[in-house]
Amino acid sequence: MNKSKNFSGQPITKQVLDFILPNDVHRTTEKHNSDRHTKKFTTYEHLATMICTAAARFMKYRVSCLPVKTKSII
Incomplete structure (x- = not known):
């Protein structure tokens, strides 16, 4: 069984969070004072x-919501 090595890189969620x-x-x-x-x-x-x-919701892919570790802000 051949494994695909053609990955698109980071999940979409991670790419969007990198902009913020x-x-x-x-x-x-x-x-x-929201926290x-x-x-x-x-x-x-x-x-x-x-x-x-x-x-x-918009893309209907489970890959888009892979767990993303949030960066600590301190």
């Missing part, structure tokens, strides 16, 4: 989840 810098999200979070009641699920993680959900 975590520092920009962190700065906006601090400005609007004031958050313990674990931060604004950046919520954004990543929403992008993944939207990509999966």
Whole structure:
């Protein structure tokens, strides 16, 4: 059984998240104080989840929502 070696690279979700810098999200979070009641699920993680959900809905591919590790913002 031959395995395909023609991969397109990173998942779409990862490519979109690379355009959105975590520092920009962190700065906006601090400005609007949106993480004031958050313990674990931060604004950046919520954004990543929403992008993944939207990509999966429109493209209907499971590959678009592979687990993406969010970068720590500290």
